[in-house]
Amino acid sequence: MSFLVGENMTGGYGSADILHDCTIGVDKGQIAVIVGPNGAGKSTAMKATFGMLDLRLGRVMFDGEDITHLKPEERVLKGMGFVPQTHNVFTSMTVEENLEMGAFIRRDDIASTMEQVFDLFPILKEKRYQPAGELSGGQRQQVAVGRALMTQPKVLLLDEPTAGVSPIVMDELFDRIIEIARQGIAILMVEQNAKQALNIADKGYVLVQGANRFTDTGEALMANPEVRKAFLGG
Amino acid sequence: MADVLNALVLLANFLIVPGLTYGSQLALGALGVTLIYSVLRFSNFGHGEIMSFGTMFTIFFTWLFQGWGLSIKPLPTALLALPFGILATMALVMIMDKTVYRYHRENKSSNVIFLIVSIGTMFVIGGIVRFAIGPADQIFFDGTRFIMKAREFKQMTGLSEGLAIKTTQGITIVTAVIVVAFIWWFLNKTRTGKSMRAYSDNENLALLSGIDPARVVMVAWLLVAALAAIAGTLYGLDKSFKPFTYMQLLLPIFAAAIVGGVGNPLGAIAGGYVVALSEIAVTFAYKRVVGYLVAEEHAPETLLQLLSTDYKIAVSFIILVIVLVIKPTGLFSGKTL
Ligand SMILES: Nc1ncnc2c1ncn2[C@@H]1O[C@H](COP(=O)(O)OP(=O)(O)OP(=O)(O)O)[C@@H](O)[C@H]1O
Ligand SMILES: [Mg+2]
Numbered sequence: 001m002s003f004l005v006g007e008n009m010t011g012g013y014g015s016a017d018i019l020h021d022c023t024i025g026v027d028k029g030q031i032a033v034i035v036g037p038n039g040a041g042k043s044t045a046m047k048a049t050f051g052m053l054d055l056r057l058g059r060v061m062f063d064g065e066d067i068t069h070l071k072p073e074e075r076v077l078k079g080m081g082f083v084p085q086t087h088n089v090f091t092s093m094t095v096e097e098n099l100e101m102g103a104f105i106r107r108d109d110i111a112s113t114m115e116q117v118f119d120l121f122p123i124l125k126e127k128r129y130q131p132a133g134e135l136s137g138g139q140r141q142q143v144a145v146g147r148a149l150m151t152q153p154k155v156l157l158l159d160e161p162t163a164g165v166s167p168i169v170m171d172e173l174f175d176r177i178i179e180i181a182r183q184g185i186a187i188l189m190v191e192q193n194a195k196q197a198l199n200i201a202d203k204g205y206v207l208v209q210g211a212n213r214f215t216d217t218g219e220a221l222m223a224n225p226e227v228r229k230a231f232l233g234g
Numbered sequence: 235m236a237d238v239l240n241a242l243v244l245l246a247n248f249l250i251v252p253g254l255t256y257g258s259q260l261a262l263g264a265l266g267v268t269l270i271y272s273v274l275r276f277s278n279f280g281h282g283e284i285m286s287f288g289t290m291f292t293i294f295f296t297w298l299f300q301g302w303g304l305s306i307k308p309l310p311t312a313l314l315a316l317p318f319g320i321l322a323t324m325a326l327v328m329i330m331d332k333t334v335y336r337y338h339r340e341n342k343s344s345n346v347i348f349l350i351v352s353i354g355t356m357f358v359i360g361g362i363v364r365f366a367i368g369p370a371d372q373i374f375f376d377g378t379r380f381i382m383k384a385r386e387f388k389q390m391t392g393l394s395e396g397l398a399i400k401t402t403q404g405i406t407i408v409t410a411v412i413v414v415a416f417i418w419w420f421l422n423k424t425r426t427g428k429s430m431r432a433y434s435d436n437e438n439l440a441l442l443s444g445i446d447p448a449r450v451v452m453v454a455w456l457l458v459a460a461l462a463a464i465a466g467t468l469y470g471l472d473k474s475f476k477p478f479t480y481m482q483l484l485l486p487i488f489a490a491a492i493v494g495g496v497g498n499p500l501g502a503i504a505g506g507y508v509v510a511l512s513e514i515a516v517t518f519a520y521k522r523v524v525g526y527l528v529a530e531e532h533a534p535e536t537l538l539q540l541l542s543t544d545y546k547i548a549v550s551f552i553i554l555v556i557v558l559v560i561k562p563t564g565l566f567s568g569k570t571l
Contacts, residue, residue, distance in 0.1 A: 076444040084442070090435040093428070101432045104425075105444035147443070
């Protein structure tokens with residue numbers, strides 16, 4: 001079983017189910033990528049894994065423990081980090097304060113973790129006293145990822161970290177994400193740039209209408225003609 | 235030259251010093267309203283009565299200390315009693331939150347429900363205050379009345395106009411500066427204060443960062459209780475304590491909060507002074523000031539008063555309407571702490 005896995009998840013925001021028997025998971029040091037059309041339920045699957053909506057069926061396992069009924073805050077304490085798709089920084093607070101808030105649950109010295117984040121994203125060091133709301137979209141995404149890294153999570157959930165980011169910065173962000181994974185952190189991410197993402201993925205999920213359509217290694221999905229035709233634009 | 239100075243002293247005595255004093259009181263009140271708005275996301279109409287409640291308890295303790303013969307002359311005994319008034323107010327808001335507001339938070343009631351509930355608390359607290367201390371006027375200031383008397387000022391400067399500074403005015407302004415500095419330090423430099431700003435900025439992300447909303451809400455209420463008790467006591471010391479005036483204070487306080495941009499603490503402070511100074515400026519009779527500045531034959535015959543003081547309360551209302559029409563987000567727009 002994977003290090004983090006949402007198994008057979010069924011549920012939604014209200015009466016109607018968005019997810020139908022959906023399973024996503026990731027292992028330590030690996031990158032798992034979820035792709036699929038708009039409205040497929042990718043973000044919903046991430047939120048379900050993080051306990052932000054009630055599941056009717058299925059369970060979420062983390063490090064061999066059933067965490068289905070834990071609140072998001074409690075999952076943070078367990079070692080999970082989440083970067084939502086939107087509203088993922090504190091806009092009125094400075095970059096440094098964003099990182100401090102990311103480390104809110106920690107009582108030890110956070111200076112070295114902050115240095116690591118600055119090493120990973122040098123631009124943040126430069127802009128550390130600027131409000132996050134005044135940064136460019138790409139810089140903001142770096143703040144968002146940096147904030148989530150501050151708890152030193154064992155698993156990181158990223159919902160479209162490269163949204164609205166130029167191709168160059170995107171490649172750079174992917175490099176950084178690989179770097180984070182190499183440190184032994186499990187990364188589960190949703191990506192709109194399916195080709196590039198599957199290229200770096202150990203595991204890929206194609207979601208359609210809240211259900212798993214294809215699940216395989218990133219490489220195999222890239223090679224699969226059906227996936228190529230329908231989801232990767234040929 | 236002396237005439238110009240006389241005119242300035244006249245303005246300082248009747249407009250600027252009282253304006254800064256009243257402005258400080260409004261600013262502290264508006265700061266409380268703004269804190270609740272940005273953390274709990276509703277307009278707390280009960281704020282005036284919370285101020286009244288805090289003042290009442292400060293008065294009770296003042297009487298107790300006076301009975302014991304305790305005194306800190308030249309300062310009023312009320313300053314000694316104020317910490318106890320603050321504690322009583324903190325107890326009140328904690329009980330109120332546990333019994334009333336928590337239910338609505340857990341049920342995710344809409345803002346309108348919160349607003350109506352706060353009007354309910356206003357009536358309940360107002361009732362308690364009138365029941366406990368009575369509706370009559372209470373003057374609880376003791377200590378030395380003046381820091382500087384008009385006569386002393388005249389002797390000192392040789393001018394024909396005097397500048398008087400009441401002890402209560404000095405205390406109000408100094409306290410306001412200290413309190414505002416403390417709030418600024420708290421919100422920007424402490425872990426708890428920053429978590430409060432984070433929660434106000436983005437509730438969801440605060441949750442994802444492990445910030446405990448229950449704690450943020452509790453700290454916000456405690457701060458607001460302290461601010462309300464301080465603002466109310468300063469106002470009561472300066473004027474007098476009369477329960478119904480505190481309900482009337484709600485309008486200028488909300489005007490101040492909205493002028494500055496609701497949810498913005500700096501705006502609330504600036505708004506307090508804007509409202510107070512305009513209220514006094516438009517009800518001030520400029521006859522004597524102009525009299526000093528123009529030749530005798532041009533001296534005005536009317537009072538040169540824009541509005542009679544009876545309409546003082548209307549000024550806040552007019553400011554409120556103007557701001558809402560021209561710049562609804564306030565002078566310092568922004569919804570966060
Ligand atoms: N907060 C919400 N309340 C109710 N329904 C929602 C909510 N968020 C999303 N939905 C619905 O759930 C479905 C899946 O949305 P979701 O955000 O998971 O899609 P997605 O795959 O992440 O899409 P995108 O690629 O555009 O981000 C959509 O039909 C959407 O309307
Ligand atoms: Mg999405």
